[in-house]
Every structure is written in C-alpha cells, then in structure tokens.
Amino acid sequence: MLIEGLSGALDILLTGSTLGWLIAGILFGIVIGSIPGLGPNLGLAIVLPLTVRLDGPDAIILLISIYSGAMYGGSIAAILINTPGTAAAAATTLDGYQMTRKGKAMTALSVSATASVIGGVLATITLILLTPHLTTIVLMFGSPEYFLIALFGIALITVVARGSLVKGLTAGAFGLLLSTIGFPIAAGQPRYTFDTMMLFDGLDFVAVLIGIFAIGEMIKLAGERGGIARGGLDMGGNVASGVVDVVRAPITTIKSGFIGMFIGAIPGSGASIANFVSYAETVRSGGGDEEFGDGNHRGVIASEAANNGTVAGSLIPTLSFGIPGSGATAILLGGLVMHGLNPGPELFTTNIDTTYSIFLALLAGNAIILAVGLLFITKTSYITQVNSNYLIPLVVVFSTLGALGLRGSWLDVFTVLLFGVFGFFLMRYNYSIIAFVLGIILGPIAEENLVRSLQLSDGSLLIFVNEPIPLILTSLTVLLVGLPLLKALTNTLRKYGAMDS
Amino acid sequence: MLNRRSYLGATAGGIGTALLAGCLGEDGDGEYPDSQLRVVISWGQGGGTDLYTREIWQHIADNHDVGVQFENIEGAAGMQGLTDIYSADPDGYTLGPINSPDVAQFLIQEPGFGVDDYSYIGGYTRDVWVLVANQDEGFDDLEDVVDAYDDGDIEAIGGQPTGSPSHILAETMQNELDIQWDNYIAYDGSGAVIEAVAGDEVPVGIVTETAAEDAEDQLDVLTALHSDGSVVFPDLPAYTEYGYDDDIDFMGGFLRAFIAPPDVDDDQLEVLTDSLEEVLESDEMEEWAEETGNDVEFIPPEEALSVMEENQEEIPANIDLDDLE
Numbered sequence: 001m002l003i004e005g006l007s008g009a010l011d012i013l014l015t016g017s018t019l020g021w022l023i024a025g026i027l028f029g030i031v032i033g034s035i036p037g038l039g040p041n042l043g044l045a046i047v048l049p050l051t052v053r054l055d056g057p058d059a060i061i062l063l064i065s066i067y068s069g070a071m072y073g074g075s076i077a078a079i080l081i082n083t084p085g086t087a088a089a090a091a092t093t094l095d096g097y098q099m100t101r102k103g104k105a106m107t108a109l110s111v112s113a114t115a116s117v118i119g120g121v122l123a124t125i126t127l128i129l130l131t132p133h134l135t136t137i138v139l140m141f142g143s144p145e146y147f148l149i150a151l152f153g154i155a156l157i158t159v160v161a162r163g164s165l166v167k168g169l170t171a172g173a174f175g176l177l178l179s180t181i182g183f184p185i186a187a188g189q190p191r192y193t194f195d196t197m198m199l200f201d202g203l204d205f206v207a208v209l210i211g212i213f214a215i216g217e218m219i220k221l222a223g224e225r226g227g228i229a230r231g232g233l234d235m236g237g238n239v240a241s242g243v244v245d246v247v248r249a250p251i252t253t254i255k256s257g258f259i260g261m262f263i264g265a266i267p268g269s270g271a272s273i274a275n276f277v278s279y280a281e282t283v284r285s286g287g288g289d290e291e292f293g294d295g296n297h298r299g300v301i302a303s304e305a306a307n308n309g310t311v312a313g314s315l316i317p318t319l320s321f322g323i324p325g326s327g328a329t330a331i332l333l334g335g336l337v338m339h340g341l342n343p344g345p346e347l348f349t350t351n352i353d354t355t356y357s358i359f360l361a362l363l364a365g366n367a368i369i370l371a372v373g374l375l376f377i378t379k380t381s382y383i384t385q386v387n388s389n390y391l392i393p394l395v396v397v398f399s400t401l402g403a404l405g406l407r408g409s410w411l412d413v414f415t416v417l418l419f420g421v422f423g424f425f426l427m428r429y430n431y432s433i434i435a436f437v438l439g440i441i442l443g444p445i446a447e448e449n450l451v452r453s454l455q456l457s458d459g460s461l462l463i464f465v466n467e468p469i470p471l472i473l474t475s476l477t478v479l480l481v482g483l484p485l486l487k488a489l490t491n492t493l494r495k496y497g498a499m500d501s
Numbered sequence: 502m503l504n505r506r507s508y509l510g511a512t513a514g515g516i517g518t519a520l521l522a523g524c525l526g527e528d529g530d531g532e533y534p535d536s537q538l539r540v541v542i543s544w545g546q547g548g549g550t551d552l553y554t555r556e557i558w559q560h561i562a563d564n565h566d567v568g569v570q571f572e573n574i575e576g577a578a579g580m581q582g583l584t585d586i587y588s589a590d591p592d593g594y595t596l597g598p599i600n601s602p603d604v605a606q607f608l609i610q611e612p613g614f615g616v617d618d619y620s621y622i623g624g625y626t627r628d629v630w631v632l633v634a635n636q637d638e639g640f641d642d643l644e645d646v647v648d649a650y651d652d653g654d655i656e657a658i659g660g661q662p663t664g665s666p667s668h669i670l671a672e673t674m675q676n677e678l679d680i681q682w683d684n685y686i687a688y689d690g691s692g693a694v695i696e697a698v699a700g701d702e703v704p705v706g707i708v709t710e711t712a713a714e715d716a717e718d719q720l721d722v723l724t725a726l727h728s729d730g731s732v733v734f735p736d737l738p739a740y741t742e743y744g745y746d747d748d749i750d751f752m753g754g755f756l757r758a759f760i761a762p763p764d765v766d767d768d769q770l771e772v773l774t775d776s777l778e779e780v781l782e783s784d785e786m787e788e789w790a791e792e793t794g795n796d797v798e799f800i801p802p803e804e805a806l807s808v809m810e811e812n813q814e815e816i817p818a819n820i821d822l823d824d825l826e
Contacts, residue, residue, distance in 0.1 A: 142702045183578070185662040185687050197584065197610075200577035340548075345696055350715070407545075407575045448689070455686050456657065456702065 008353030021062040029069020039086035040070035041213035044331040049402030056339035061361040075112040088271030088307040091279040095299030103236030110242025113373025119257030119305030123312035135348035147449035148473035157435040175439020206334035207415040214399040215420020260309025271310040278306030537568035541597035543582025591762040593769035601756040602666030604812040619760035624800025628755035629727040643724040656683040659706035670752040677748040726753035751815040758805040
C-alpha cells in the first residue's frame with residue numbers, strides 16, 4: 001500500500017501546476033514567516049479562502065508549503081534582529097542573535113536552514129513510514145472513539161492554557177458555546193439562530209480563525225512600535241561553515257527533529273512549545289560543558305530542527321481525527337474540509353494518494369527551503385525591513401475579501417471582523433487562543449459523536465468503557481483532568497500535615 | 502482530478518464580473534439572452550449539483566455567446582441559495598439548480614413560498630437511493646433485512662442528518678412498507694454512512710446509488726428504493742419486486758432540475774428550456790457523462806414540476822413533520 005500510495009502521490013505532485021503551487025507556497029511562507037508579527041497562521045488564514053477554485057490536493061499542498069516555509073522563515077528575523085518572526089522561532093533568538101552580534105549572521109542563517117531541513121525531512125520520512133499503521137488505528141475508530149478523542153482534545157485545554165487555568169477554560173467553553181449555533185446533525189431544531197436563515201449553519205470556523213489570526217494580529221501589530229528593523233545589518237560569517245556545524249552535530253539535530261515531531265503530534269501544543277523543549281533538552285544534555293545563550297550554533301539547531309519537525313507531527317492528529325495540533329493546522333483543517341477532504345478513514349483509504357502527496361510535498365518543500373536558505377541568505381535581511389504600515393491594510397483587505405469567498409455570505413465577513421477584535425482582546429488579556437480554537441473545532445465533533453454513541457447504546461454510558469480503545473481514551477482523559485487536581489489536593493494535605501506537626 | 506480555473510475567480514473575479522455586469526447592463530443585440538447569466542448554486546463547490554450545473558450552463562452560455570457567473574450561496578440545507586433565486590429579479594438572467602428532496606426543507610423551514618412557485622426550466626438527471634448493508638451481516642436481499650428487524654436481530658439504520666431526505670425516506674419505509682427499524686442514526690453525508698456501515702457501527706444504511714458505486718467492494722448493495730430500479734446497478738432489484746406497492750417512490754427517487762424566479766416571461770423560459778434540451782442531448786455532454794459517470798437526461802419542465810408537487814403533497818401526508826424535529 002505504501003509504494004502504491006507513494007506512486008499515486010507522485011503523480012499528483014508532478015501533474016499540472018501542483019509543483020508551482022508548492023514552490024509559491026514555500027516562498028510565500030518564508031517571507032511571511034520572516035516578517036515579525038506575521039507568521040504561518042496569518043499566511044494560511046489569508047490564503048485559505050483564495051484556494052476555493054483550486055483542486056483539493058493543489059490547495060492543501062499550497063497551504064502546507066506555506067506552513068513549512070513560515071516555520072523556517074521565522075528564524076530569519078530571530079537571528080538578524082532578535083525578534084522571532086513566529087513564536088516557533090523564539091528560542092532561536094537566544095543563540096542565533098548572539099551569533100549575528102559576533103559577526104556570524106550568515107553562518108547562523110545557514111545553520112538554521114540546514115537544521116530546519118534535516119528536522120523537517122526526518123519527521124516527514126517517519127510520518128510516511130508510520131502511515132500504514134496510522135491507517136489501521138484510524139479504521140478502528142467509530143463514533144464512541146471519536147467522541148472520546150474530541151473530549152480528550154477539549155481536556156487538553158487544561159494543559160495548553162498556560163497562565164490562568166480559569167481563563168483557558170473560559171476561552172475553551174466560549175469556543176464550545178459558539179460551535180452550538182445552527183442546526184445540529186442529530187436534531188431538527190436550530191439553536192441560537194434568532195430566526196435568521198444566515199445562522200442556520202452556524203459560524204464558519206474558518207472565518208473565525210481568519211478573524212483571530214489575521215485581523216486580530218494586525219490590530220496588535222498596529223499598536224506595536226519598533227518591531228521591525230530599519231537600519232542596515234552586518235551579514236558576516238559564511239554559508240559552508242553553517243552546514244558543517246549542523247553535520248557535525250547529528251545527535252542534536254536528529255533528537256531535536258523528533259522532539260518537534262512528538263510535541264507537534266500532541267493536539268493543542270505545537271512549535272511554540274517544541275522549540276523551547278528542544279532547546280532546554282540540548283542545554284541539559286550539554287551537561288554544563290558548553291555555554292549556551294552566547295552564540296552557540298547548537299542552540300540554533302535545537303530550536304530550528306524542532307520547529308520544522310512539528311509540521312509533520314501536527315499532521316498526525318489533524319489528518320487522522322480532525323483535531324488540530326496547532327493554530328496553523330486548525331486553518332489547514334479548514335482547508336481540508338473546504339475541499340471535501342474529510343479527516344479520518346477516507347484520507348487513509350480512498351484519498352490515500354492525496355495524503356501521501358501532502359507528505360511528499362513536505363519533503364520537496366524542504367529541498368526548496370535548503371536551496372533558498374543557502375543561496376539567497378544575503379538577501380534575507382531585506383525582508384525584515386518591510387514596513388508594517390503597508391502590510392496591515394493589505395492583510396485586512398485580503399482577509400475580508402477572502403471571507404466573502406468562503407460561502408458567498410456576508411455573515412462570514414462580519415464574523416472575520418468581529419472575531420478580529422475579539423482575538424485582539426483575547427491576546428491582550430492573555431486568554432489562550434488555542435483553547436478557544438479547540439473549543440470551537442472540537443465542539444461539534446464531540447456533540448455529534450456523543451449523541452450517536454448514546455443512540456447506539458440505548459443511552460448507556462458503558463459504550464465508553466466496554467472496549468479496549470474507548471477504555472484507554474476514557475482513562476487518559478480522566479488522568480489528564482484528575483492528576484492536576486490530585487496534585488493540588490496532596491499539596492494541600494501536605495501543608496495541613498506540616499502545620500499539624 | 503477536476504480541472505478548475507484560476508483561484509482568483511473565487512473572490513476578485515466574482516466580484517469583478519458582478520461589477521462589470523452591473524456597468525454593462527443589458528445593452529446587447531436584443532436577442533435573449535444577450536448578457537451575462539447568473540447561476541446561483543445552493544450547495545458547495547465540487548459537489549454533485551455544482552459539477553452538473555457548471556458543466557451544463559457553461560455550454561449553454563457558450564452557445565448563446567454570453568458570459569456566465571456561478572455563485573455558490575450555501576447554507577440552511579440549500580435554502581439560502583433557493584431563497585436568493587426566488588427573490589431575484591425575474592428578468593430571465595438569474596437561475597439555479599433544485600433537487601426534489603429539497604421539498605422537505607421547504608416544508609420544515611417554511612420560508613413563505615413553495616417549490617411550485619418557481620418557473621421551471623427542466624430536469625437534467627435522476628438518481629435513486631439504495632439500501633446497503635454490512636457484508637458480515639450476510640443479507641442477500643431486502644427480505645432478509647426486514648426479517649432481521651422483525652426478529653430484533655438488528656435495530657439501527659444509518660442515514661443523513663435528521664430532517665434530510667434519507668431520514669424522511671427511512672420514516673416512510675417504516676410507515677408505508679412496515680420495515681420496523683428502531684433506531685435512526687444520523688451521519689454527516691453519504692460517505693460517513695458508508696464508513697459506519699462498512700465499519701459495522703450500523704448494520705444497514707441508506708445512501709445514493711452513486712455513493713454506493715464508489716464503495717461497492719466494502720458493502721452489500723441490496724435494493725433500489727425506487728420502482729424504476731437503479732441506472733448505476735442495472736441488475737439490482739427494486740423494492741417493488743418484493744411485493745410492495747410503489748408507495749415510497751416519491752422519496753426513493755431523486756430528480757435534479759433547473760429553476761428561475763417566479764413570473765419569468767414564457768418566451769424567455771422557452772429559450773432556456775430549448776437550450777437545456779439541446780445541450781443535454783449534445784455529443785459533448787454525452788462524452789462528459791461517459792467520462793465522469795454523471796448520467797444526464799432531459800426532463801421536460803412540466804414533469805419536473807409535477808415531481809416536486811407530488812413530493813410536496815406526499816411528504817406531509819405520509820409522515821408527521823413534527824417528528825423530524
């Protein structure tokens with residue numbers, strides 16, 4: 001099946017203009033990733049509605065290429081001007097910018113390109129090898145299992161909501177509530193539609209995501225000053241030594257790529273966590289023999305190999321169960337659904353060629369990143385000097401026009417604008433955006449499958465524990481929610497115990 | 502793979518052409534149609550109705566040497582776009598597709614007008630629903646399924662969301678044919694029903710013949726739910742071959758037609774109907790139908806309307822619409 005699927009995928013990739021979309025996606029991704037304040041989420045959000053007229057595979061390959069390119073692009077501004085283009089490259093600033101200050105900017109950019117590509121390629125090859133097994137697992141999932149995995153995703157809000165748990169749960173619950181607008185699949189009565197036909201199908205979650213990730217970010221960017229470099233930059237160092245640096249650190253590179261892939265595969269987490277975990281692991285395994293934070297190329301490798309590894313990892317829950325691993329994959333999920341490629345068994349059976357073509361596109365995209373990264377390094381500094389005053393109106397216009405293209409409904413335009421403002425305030429008051437996104441995306445999956453499971457079991461909840469997979473998923477969710485509570489409880493008991501003694 | 506036009510058409514192109522059309526007005530040579538046609542498709546891009554409509558009306562527009570602007574106005578189970586067509590100016594330039602099962606949505610949503618208020622251009626194809634079963638159940642025909650329900654060996658039947666045509670069909674089968682399923686399980690689309698039946702979540706399901714064709718090796722296709730049988734499965738017995746009267750034909754069949762707003766001029770309608778017939782019977786369409794497996798057939802407007810009217814009468818007479826909520 002693997003060979004058959006791959007050859008079908010190769011056909012898709014080499015037919016028509018697919019390769020052109022791949023290259024365009026990577027280049028656009030690199031540019032959008034390297035401009036501080038933009039990033040993969042925004043790039044995907046503004047391009048997604050424009051893909052309406054493309055074939056499904058072309059559209060998805062364009063989107064995944066933007067995602068992959070932006071992951072690498074984020075490192076450019078991180079290294080050159082100490083401002084990560086994306087949150088995924090935040091850890092790259094720690095050593096990358098120090099290398100620039102020491103006159104080794106080109107070496108650092110070369111390390112970043114090489115490490116990104118090796119991390120990305122390793123994770124993608126692993127994903128391709130895992131796919132036949134994933135298929136077996138996905139085919140074992142029915143309504144009870146889908147409900148439980150959606151519930152598990154919702155429970156992850158307790159983990160992904162960094163900072164205040166109450167704020168995370170509030171954002172998640174609000175997302176869940178919004179997802180109940182419209183006609184539910186299992187009942188003939190509309191909910192919260194205020195008798196307007198426009199709301200019968202609820203809010204389009206893609207429009208919500210465009211609002212939050214494009215308009216919201218632009219409002220935020222409009223309020224920021226000094227984020228974008230204006231002066232000239234010293235492009236010292238050389239390309240070859242960067243490549244050699246990475247080749248001489250195979251363990252750091254491979255380990256970081258896999259850390260990225262593993263963290264990327266956990267729904268709700270993503271590259272913004274992976275680059276720090278990988279950096280921390282590299283510092284730890286250095287055992288104090290090495291200095292980090294002062295221009296160590298291994299710090300750049302750790303962060304960059306990991307963030308590109310997350311791309312392949314985050315595709316696992318997205319394609320298998322429709323649960324996004326990150327904001328960017330949430331938008332990618334919107335793209336899949338928009339083009340009739342529903343996550344789940346179909347993507348691993350009838351549409352397996354398309355699935356493999358996405359993976360092959362990732363591999364080919366990495367080759368382009370390497371070529372662009374190494375050949376045009378000296379030009380990259382220009383990108384970081386783009387004036388945001390020109391970007392903001394462009395993004396706002398594209399997002400609004402794009403929203404109209406989704407379903408031809410003005411409701412989507414209002415949704416984009418309203419949720420742009422809403423997203424800005426979410427960010428401003430530190431409410432977890434990914435918790436909100438998990439709520440709005442997983443709400444309908446959870447509800448539909450819960451109702452169906454209970455119909456199948458005549459209302460018995462035993463359907464969620466009487467088979468091995470449901471039992472494992474239920475246990476995981478209970479542990480996920482229960483452990484922090486248990487920990488808090490034992491801490492309190494210990495405190496009282498100490499007071500008693 | 503489908504060969505689609507450049508993505509720019511999605512937004513800028515669509516809006517641009519709309520603006521252009523507005524600026525140009527109807528200042529052609531005077532012979533109808535002499536300016537751009539607006540075709541409102543009430544469902545998403547890439548679906549069956551969308552594919553048929555674009556193919557057919559592109560040809561018709563080309564034959565008249567005018568432009569055509571396709572607009573997908575989705576939502577409310579098709580009612581958004583169908584309302585748009587109903588309220589459009591009856592100048593003969595706005596039209597769109599309608600499917601006979603949509604009648605149910607008119608009855609449930611009560612938009613203030615009925616399917617018989619539109620001007621009918623003509624039908625372009627028919628489809629039927631079929632009953633499919635999980636292969637491990639070992640059912641040979643409809644009688645085995647009926648017995649299994651009666652004996653309590655199976656209880657559930659899978660279909661599309663509550664209030665959808667397949668749900669109404671399942672209710673009608675229960676009322677009219679006395680097929681005593683106990684538990685209707687709703688899925689989002691024929692693909693999901695097929696997955697559920699193949700994965701043994703539900704033993705039996707109702708899907709369209711074209712959806713069943715794609716999954717023939719994973720399922721047992723048992724019966725066509727229309728007395729005319731199935732074009733896709735010519736050897737498949739129709740339910741009437743088991744001694745039933747043709748009481749569920751009004752829901753078991755599926756007619757696709759094109760409509761225009763009420764009160765379109767008769768002469769203009771005649772031009773559109775003739776153009777539709779000419780294109781459906783052309784060699785290009787025949788080739789397209791063979792290539793894609795999408796069968797086409799010209800159905801006169803009177804016949805299309807009468808199928809809609811029959812549905813409008815039969816549905817409330819056979820099932821309690823309040824039960825669907």
